Amino acid sequence: MTAGGANGGVGRDKPSSPMAWLRRRMDRPVRRVLPRSLLGRTLLIVLIPLVVTQGISLELFYGNYLQVVSRRMSGSVAADIVLTLDLMGRYHAAGDRAWIMRRVRERTQLDMIWNPGQRLDRTGSTHVLGPMDEDLAQALETSIGRPAFIDWIDDPHTVGIRIQMPDGVLDVGAPRKRLDVAPIWLFVVWTVGSTLLLFLVASVFMRNQVRAIRRLARAAELFGLGRDTGPIRPEGAQEVRKAAVAFNRMQDRIFRFVAQRTAVLAGVSHDLRTPLTRLRLSLAMIPHQGAIDAEMLRADVADMIGDIAEMERMIESYLSFARGEGAETPVAVDVGALLDETAAAFRRAGGTVLSISLPAPVEATLRPDAFRRVLDNVMQNARRHGGRVALSASRDGRGIVVCIDDDGPGIQTDRLETVFRPFESGQNGGTGLGLTISRDIVRAHGGDITLQPSRLGGLQVRIILPV
Incomplete structure (x- = not known):
């Protein structure tokens, strides 16, 4: 016997379970029947439970409540007929029978006619109303125990009941309202109408939601083709609005990314012409x-x-x-330890670190090498223009704030934003890309970097990172 045979066929796929096989068999036919659009599938999800719920409600009402009421009403009519027959059996005189039938007509609304000597030519029921026919026939059979015929068709307002007696036939005209609970079609119309109304309302609401998703998909497609359609207006459900806002932010970041690199490439190609x-x-x-x-x-x-x-x-x-940041993976980093490392490197380069302030331990999820490069760029600028820096890190409502203050000459207020442009800050021996690279990395982390006057008299670089 081979190893494969000893192991029962190593390498063969395990036989799938019957449920998995059935699922695979049913998957393709179901997908053919299901609508392909999100709107169609959503409306189907709404419609199926709605129809099932209304069907269960109809079955419970018609199968329980109507049947109970129908049996009680049929039993009441049968009891009146039995009482009348008992009285007629007790009082045999013609005048007594006429008085009994007159009183029964007045008190019970049952119209009775005695036909002596007649015989029934048929028995049973016309069976047009379902359970109510059966309930009345069963009540008469149980109460009287004589052959009878029930006619539900001949008169729309009266149910004709003919009972075979030993010496004749008793014709009973029972008002239909004493046997018919209510037109069942009213309940069916109400059920179907309410279902259609709710489905129509759901269709209107879902169409608005799907329209927002379609607009988002259309904007993404045009953006992928290089067409600037501008930011899309967030609308629809909260999740769809968040997706639209995220798309607008992504679109803005990509446009800024492309414009920034185009400007840098143009600047490099221009500056290379001189050498x-x-x-x-x-x-x-x-x-x-x-x-x-x-x-x-x-x-x-x-x-x-x-x-x-x-x-x-x-x-x-x-x-x-x-x-930029390359393919570095974001990890949880102790910001205080990162500031200590950067400060040590700054001191080795000849700079002076006045203080490192952290009121509480601060941890952030970031790309350590890329963020270390941001700190190094900023602090080399501070060393080039001043020489002394103060570092601080804290957490506030906006996120994690890292500040680098220097005692250099500072920057004019009207240039606090323009120095982030490529080659704008390269007059003092640098390449002019340090701040540009720093902002690019910080914004890729979802944060921002700004400049403002420092408490040391120079410039403060404020880095804000999301928590």
Whole structure:
């Protein structure tokens, strides 16, 4: 016996359960019958329970209440007939029978006629009303025990009852209102009408909800085709409104992302033209300098090396900006420990950290390397313009707030926003992309970064992160 046989067929799929097999068999036919649109499926979800509920209500009412009432009304009519027959059996005189029938007609509304010597030509019932026919026939059979015929068709206002007696036939005309509870069609019409009305109301409401989803899907499709349709107006249910708001935010972030990188690319391509032009001129002049100009040649080579280094620095800055956060996974990070690490690196670079203030432990979910890069960019700017910084982190209603204060010259109020543009802050030896990269990373975390005057006399960088 092989190993496969010993193990009962290793590698074979386990036989599925009967329920799983039935589910697979029913899945395709059900999907063919079900509507494909969200509106159709939602209305079907509303309609099926509504119809089932109304059907159960109809069955309970008609099957229980109407049957009980019908049996009681049929028993009442049968009891009046039995009482009349008992009186007629006790008093045999013709005058007595006429008086009994007259009194019965006055008191019970039963119209009775005695037909002596007649015989019934048929028995049973016409059976047009279902349970009420059966209840009356059963009540007469139980109470009287004689052959009888019940006619529900001949007169629309009276039910004809013929009872075979030993010496004749007793014709009884019972008012239909004593046997008929109520027209069942009224209850059916009310049930069907209320179902249709509720379904119509649900259709109107669900159409509005689905319309909001369709508008969101249409906006997403146009946005994917590169068409700027502007922000969509949130409408519909709360979840749909949240989806619309999230879509508007995503659209704004993507537009800002594209515009930012387009501006950086244009700035890099523009700034590269200057060193490239100098390199071209230097290379063009080399053949005309000759061997006696070795000193000048060395100076030109040094200048070209400097231009190449500057180009490398600009290209590296752009690549760093284009990489952004990379594929780093957000994790829970102790903000205080991160500030301590950044402060230690800042001190090694020659800066001075005045204080690190954390009223309480602060933990945030972020990308540690990317956020460390934000802090490093901001603090290198502070070292370049001042040299002393104060760090603080706290939690408030908006989220986690990290502040870096320096004692540098600060920035004019009208430039607090423009310095975040690419190459705007590169006049003092930088590339002009540090603050741009920092804002890009912070906004990718769902937060924001702003500038304002510092309590140290310089500039305060305020970083707000969501909790």
